[in-house]
Amino acid sequence: MTGSGPAGRPALGAFTGxxxxxxxxxxxxxxxxxxxxxxxxxxxxxPLSRRxxxxxxADPTFLxxxxxxxxxxxxxxxxxxxxLRVLVEPGWGAGGPVxxxxxxxxxxxAMARRWGFSTGPLDTVADLFLPPDAHxxxxxxxxxxxxxxxxxxxxxxxxxxxxxPERSAETxxxxxxxxxxxSAAAALPEADGHPFFALDVGDWExxxxxxxxxxxxxTAERAGQLSRAAYGPRPEVVAEFFRTAAGPCPGPGGQPVxxxxxxxxxxxxxxxxGPVPGGFTLHVPVRDYAGDDREALARAERVLRRHGxxxxxxxxxxxxxxxxxxxxxxxxxxxxxxxxxxxxxxxVTAYLSSEAYAVRPPARTGRAARAAAVx
Numbered sequence: 042m043t044g045s046g047p048a049g050r051p052a053l054g055a056f057t058g059x060x061x062x063x064x065x066x067x068x069x070x071x072x073x074x075x076x077x078x079x080x081x082x083x084x085x086x087x088p089l090s091r092r093x094x095x096x097x098x099a100d101p102t103f104l105x106x107x108x109x110x111x112x113x114x115x116x117x118x119x120x121x122x123x124x125l126r127v128l129v130e131p132g133w134g135a136g137g138p139v140x141x142x143x144x145x146x147x148x149x150x151a152m153a154r155r156w157g158f159s160t161g162p163l164d165t166v167a168d169l170f171l172p173p174d175a176h177x178x179x180x181x182x183x184x185x186x187x188x189x190x191x192x193x194x195x196x197x198x199x200x201x202x203x204x205x206p207e208r209s210a211e212t213x214x215x216x217x218x219x220x221x222x223x224s225a226a227a228a229l230p231e232a233d234g235h236p237f238f239a240l241d242v243g244d245w246e247x248x249x250x251x252x253x254x255x256x257x258x259x260t261a262e263r264a265g266q267l268s269r270a271a272y273g274p275r276p277e278v279v280a281e282f283f284r285t286a287a288g289p290c291p292g293p294g295g296q297p298v299x300x301x302x303x304x305x306x307x308x309x310x311x312x313x314x315g316p317v318p319g320g321f322t323l324h325v326p327v328r329d330y331a332g333d334d335r336e337a338l339a340r341a342e343r344v345l346r347r348h349g350x351x352x353x354x355x356x357x358x359x360x361x362x363x364x365x366x367x368x369x370x371x372x373x374x375x376x377x378x379x380x381x382x383x384x385x386x387x388x389v390t391a392y393l394s395s396e397a398y399a400v401r402p403p404a405r406t407g408r409a410a411r412a413a414a415v416x
Contacts, residue, residue: 270320
């Protein structure tokens with residue numbers, strides 16, 4: 042499968058469903074689970090699941106560079122199969138952020154009825170992120186952590202800038218207060234924006250509230266100073282991950298710096314109110330700082346080995362997603378992330394694009410970072 046091809050290509054749901062089934066095998070999920078989850082993905086996409094890929098994307102989406110409303114990820118831990126996740130925009134094609142948000146909210150509530158969980162945390166803050174005059178690059182995304190047994194963990198991603206980017210920080214703080222994390226504001230690092238606010242809903246041992254921060258011009262040294270999480274990670278560990286994932290994108294003094302698409306951090310808050318987050322994640326948009334996906338995959342392999350994780354499942358994931366060679370495009374490996382959560386071993390996550398609509402050509406110069414790529 043590739044992101045572009047001749048007439049007569051499959052529908053969006055069939056294409057992404059086949060990718061999901063292949064990735065389920067990589068993640069050690071059964072064929073029965075794979076079939077259930079492919080159906081869940083098709084239901085989340087709604088009628089547009091049947092839209093032929095011969096047609097252009099129904100709407101722009103901030104979720105991917107080629108406007109596919111689906112993204113996959115494999116989250117690695119030492120000594121275990123990777124966890125498979127799928128991110129989907131249920132309101133894609135609804136016609137604007139207001140309708141998009143309404144359709145997305147309806148999809149989450151349908152999942153809650155199906156799997157018997159409460160949407161209470163989401164209902165508590167929905168008016169902040171889904172106002173009647175909402176605007177911005179996204180309204181509501183749903184991430185599903187695909188578990189054995191056919192019942193996923195559910196996460197919801199919302200837009201703090203729905204009432205205007207200038208109000209993003211205020212919206213984040215109001216949401217944290219409503220959700221019982223009044224002291225969390227003191228833990229947030231200095232940032233250039235807040236692109237996402239996320240909630241774990243459904244069956245989670247320790248549900249999290251997550252705040253994403255954007256960092257323009259991020260360097261390894263600065264990245265190492267951004268964690269406020271309890272029990273790590275150490276600054277030098279974060280800085281090393283940054284240098285490996287970002288590669289040779291030199292700035293002043295020859296140090297790597299993300300001059301194009303920015304880096305992201307995520308701080309996770311769990312349990313009773315407190316000023317210290319329980320988790321920290323650094324996301325590096327590797328696709329904008331690698332010449333092609335061969336280079337991006339090599340960096341991912343180095344990161345995984347450095348943290349004692351087996352990179353073989355990532356290599357097996359490639360043919361589940363595409364028939365093209367890694368050197369023939371850049372962007373199927375979209376982000377690499379290093380996550381630390383209190384009470385859990387470190388995780389490395391590779392975010393994988395569907396490329397249902399297009400493949401970004403490789404940057405033969407060996408440096409793909411450019412401001413024009415920022416959505």
